[in-house]
Each structure stands twice: as C-alpha cells, then as structure tokens.
Amino acid sequence: xxxxxxxxxxxxxxxxxxxxxxxxxxxxxxxxxxxxxxxxxxxxxxxxxxxxxxxxxxxxxxxxxxxxxxxxxxxxxxxxxxxxxxxxxxxxxxxxxxxxxxxxxxxxxxxxxxxxxxxxxxxxxxxxxxxxxxxxxxxxxxxxxxxxxxxxxxxxxxxxxxxxxxxxxxxxxxxxxxxxxxxxxxxxxxxxxxxxxxxxxxxxxxxxxxxxxxxxxxxxxxxxxxxxxxxxxxxxxxxxxxxxxxxxxxxxxxxxxxxxx
Numbered sequence: 469x470x471x472x473x474x475x476x477x478x479x480x481x482x483x484x485x486x487x488x489x490x491x492x493x494x495x496x497x498x499x500x501x502x503x504x505x506x507x508x509x510x511x512x513x514x515x516x517x518x519x520x521x522x523x524x525x526x527x528x529x530x531x532x533x534x535x536x537x538x539x540x541x542x543x544x545x546x547x548x549x550x551x552x553x554x555x556x557x558x559x560x561x562x563x564x565x566x567x568x569x570x571x572x573x574x575x576x577x578x579x580x581x582x583x584x585x586x587x588x589x590x591x592x593x594x595x596x597x598x599x600x601x602x603x604x605x606x607x608x609x610x611x612x613x614x615x616x617x618x619x620x621x622x623x624x625x626x627x628x629x630x631x632x633x634x635x636x637x638x639x640x641x642x643x644x645x646x647x648x649x650x651x652x653x654x655x656x657x658x659x660x661x662x663x664x665x666x667x668x669x670x671x672x673x674x675x676x677x678x679x680x681x682x683x684x685x686x687x688x689x690x691x692x693x694x695x696x697x698x699x700x701x702x703x704x705x706x707x708x709x710x711x712x713x714x715x716x717x718x719x720x721x722x723x724x725x726x727x728x729x
Contacts, residue, residue, distance in 0.1 A: 491633020
C-alpha cells in the first residue's frame with residue numbers, strides 16, 4: 469500500500485483517538501512522522517505540535533458549543549502548564565546529567581514518563597469526589613490546588629517531552645473529579661492552546677506545507693469522527709480504553725529502552 473495512503477489512515481486513527489479519549493495525539497503522531505517520513509526528532513515534534521493545535525481546536529468547537537468545557541479549569545491549568553513547560557525545557561532539563569543510574573539521559577526521561585503513565589493509569593481507576601464548588605466557583609484553596617496541578621503538568625510535560633491529554637485527562641478525572649466527557653472537552657481546549665504556544669516558534673521552519681495541510685485535514689476529520697462516536701459509548705468504557713492505551717504506550721516505552729542494552 470502507498471505510504472501516503474497508510475499515513476492518511478493513521479492520521480484518521482490518531483484523530484479518532486484524540487476525539488474519543490482527549491489524548492494520545494503527540495505520542496502517536498511523533499512515531500508516525502519519524503517512522504513513515506523519516507523526520508528527525510526536532511522536526512517531528514514541532515510538526516506534531518502544529519497538527520495537534522489544529523486537531524484539538526477542531527475538537528474544541530463542538531465542545532464549546534455544547535458548554536462541556538470547564539473554562540476556569542482551562543485558565544488555571546493552561547496558563548501555568550504553558551509556563552511550566554517553558555521553564556522545564558529551558559532550564560530544568562539542562563540540570564539533568566548525561567548519565568543517570570548508569571543509563572543515558574534520554575532513556576532516563578523516557579523511563580520516568582513511562583512510570584508516570586503507569587501512575588496516572590492506576591489512579592484513573594480510583595473513585596474520587598470532585599472538588600466542591602460554590603455558586604461563585606472555586607474558593608482560594610481549591611484555586612491554588614488547580615494552579616499547582618497545572619504547573620506540575622507543565623513541568624512534567626516539558627521535562628519529559630510529552631504531556632497533553634495523557635496527563636491532563638487523568639488529572640481532570642482522577643484528581644479534580646471532573647466527569648470523563650467534560651474532562652476530554654476541557655483537555656482538548658488546553659491541548660490546542662499549549663500545542664499552539666509550542667508550535668509558533670517552529671512554524672516558520674516548515675518546508676512541507678502542502679503535506680502538513682493534508683495531514684491536518686485527515687487528523688481533524690478523525691477528531692470529528694471520534695467526537696461523534698463518543699456519544700455512543702459509556703464514559704466508563706472510554707475511561708477504561710484510555711487506561712489500556714496508557715498501559716500499552718508505557719509497555720512500548722520500556723521495550724524501547726531495553727533495546728538499548
């Protein structure tokens with residue numbers, strides 16, 4: 469089968485995953501770009517951010533129209549998450565030595581991210597009560613907690629080179645206690661903002677605009693299909709599917725690390 473056709477089908481699948489589960493985009497897109505189109509890591513990461521910003525924005529529109537977005541959470545998570553990601557990439561990551569516990573810095577970060585994925589997958593299975601809100605919204609203590617979580621998500625995402633929905637949806641459901649479908653909708657809005665912020669410095673270096681536009685179109689269509697299909701599945705099934713996807717990604721990361729020995 470032609471490589472382009474395979475890529476289009478995979479972008480549809482990735483978009484469907486993003487629409488259904490509110491995450492999985494970046495971790496799936498980067499290997500796709502590297503494996504099929506032989507992009508280097510920097511180019512693949514930057515291109516992925518651009519595609520994610522468009523796909524998540526498309527997915528955000530119906531969620532906003534249906535009033536499924538927790539806007540105060542978007543602000544309180546999104547702003548510190550973006551700041552945390554910049555801080556982590558620009559400063560914290562430079563403090564990590566090239567060798568940690570006998571393994572390379574890259575493998576160490578991948579292992580940390582895989583462990584983080586296992587942790588959030590485990591916590592998604594635990595019932596938690598939502599943070600209580602008064603008629604005027606979050607109180608000062610709750611607002612501080614949400615801001616801290618946003619900064620933490622940004623720091624971890626920036627430090628480990630990923631994040632987005634894989635961290636946001638578990639945080640929204642397991643820690644903040646927000647219903648899964650509303651968590652997905654809120655996650656899409658944050659992903660679109662966070663990805664756009666990371667893509668803007670890279671945008672002027674893209675030299676494959678025609679391909680980028682086609683990839684974005686297929687990804688966006690997949691997101692729409694995922695959003696439509698989401699209404700036919702129970703939230704519990706979607707949440708369990710997300711947990712399985714997290715576990716598979718973590719397993720793949722550990723296998724990749726073992727190949728280096």
